[in-house]
Amino acid sequence: MAENNTLTLKNKQKTKLTGKKVWPYIFIAPFFIIYIAFNFYPLIDTFIISLYSWDGFGEKTFIGFENYRNIFTTDPYFLMSIKNTLIFMAGDIPVVLIGGILLAAVLNSKSLKGRTFFQTVAFLPYLTISVAIGVLFSLLFDWNQGTVNKILLQLGIIDKGINWLGDPKLARLTTIMMVCWKYIGYHMVFFNAGITGIDTELYEAADVDGAGAVTKFFKITIPLLRPTWEFLLVMNIIWGFQFFDEPKNLFSSWASTSGGTGVIGGPQRSCLTAIWNLYDTAFGTQMKYGKAAAEAYGLAIFICAFSIGTLMILKATRHDD
């Protein structure tokens, strides 16, 4: 307010400075207004809902922390869905990160021709509409008619079709393969961009010292790509907990011409992800809004633990700045 007075006085320089000070707040305002209205407010409201027993439409009954007690003790699916989500993350994150970095290294090798072609092809899965990915994999990995079993049979690798989507362990494996397929090219593009940014003189100097390709990869490429893989690792943990579209469509009845309803969470719910479970609790087969809200906050505990844990490990292992 005091500044307003000086502003009206005379000092032109001062006017300009005040104007400058206001602009950044105006620039960030749209983000905060929308975020608070549609994310922050519902996030708080979700906590309040989690203390009630509510079907979303009728009377609310206050039950305190009963929903939380329920999901952590008696409900069979909440902790299972967290476990499944973590299994998927443990299965796919190393593959997409390590695979992505190796592919980028190959892609950047001087001896390789057709770089743009390979980059585009590897990026295609990311550009396939995610509904289609689940459906496509359910067709490819179908027990009786799927192309994968047919190829394996013809090659003589197996003598009986594998029930990819019917066995809990294999269903998880298929889901992990599906995620890797979708994201490995995406990671390759990021790592490739990072490698392009590395000074080629470093590699030339290493050549002079007689370093082999493997040494150069571990001593130059990996350390200098650290910002890229740190970024992708953290993003993968965030994305991993949100996993929903693809498994939901992998186990829907969409592709079966015989009909029947989709299985929730795949065989024995082995592929029920945390978000799928939340969705199912409130909007799928049950209408338990309070319980689903509690599941959201239960999941938040795991997300915070894993994100903060990862950030701390990354910080501790960083050598220079």
Place this chain on the structure above:
Amino acid sequence: MKARTVKKIILLIIMIIVAFICLFPFYTMIMMSTKVTEDIYKGIPLWPGNYLLENLKTVFNAHFEIYYKNSIIQAVSCTFLSLVISTLAGYAFAMYKFKGSKTLFSFILATMMIPTQLSLVAFIVEMRNIGWMNTLLPIIIPPAANGFGVYWMKNYIEGALPIELMDSGRIDGASEPQILTRIVLPVIKPALSSLGLMQFVSNWNSFLVPLIVLNKNEIYTVPIGIINLNSAYRNDLAAKIAALSLGTVPLLILYILTSKTFIKGITMGAVKG
């Protein structure tokens, strides 16, 4: 000399295998779209059939163009809005020193850690209360405030834009918004292109929220339209797969249009971490 050739061949073989794996499901989808349903499971679908036009006819009889129209409205407006919001905020955090900027930026980083799905239950209640059910608004406005976008633009602007450039604009008497539109905007095109493509892909794929808020055929987006083709065309699998291919086409076109600046944007943006 000889070792070089061997290396060349090995690398090429690795990449061909990778390319094959990446392309195979995609190729299968296109091939299956050209067949009669009865033929889809006959052998391995390597060659195209001659039923593509019929399948497309079936899909458009189910009014697929409505889903297309809705999805384009939704994805284009949300992407545009999110680019504007992210650029404004990213620019502010990158180029201005203002009170609370550190705390506010930490808040934005924290929003990236909290998936929007966590507030889903109350979000749906909110949508019902403000009358946004069965409209495209829930998948246009809320996702436009995207922490990742702000972070992305801030990083890029910090790396690509010298502060002196802004100061020279100020000396010339340009207002702050003028500096942004005339000086900054032309420099950050690659970042806009890469962020724009990623946002468009995620908007086009938007699934969980529309699955709950859209319950009328006239307002379905492509993914929701596709999963609901099931009730009308349960037995026509080939037509349904043709719909999947159609749903992917806009993403391919967009990538072809933006691929050059997209790669450039990633190269200059993400590397700085």
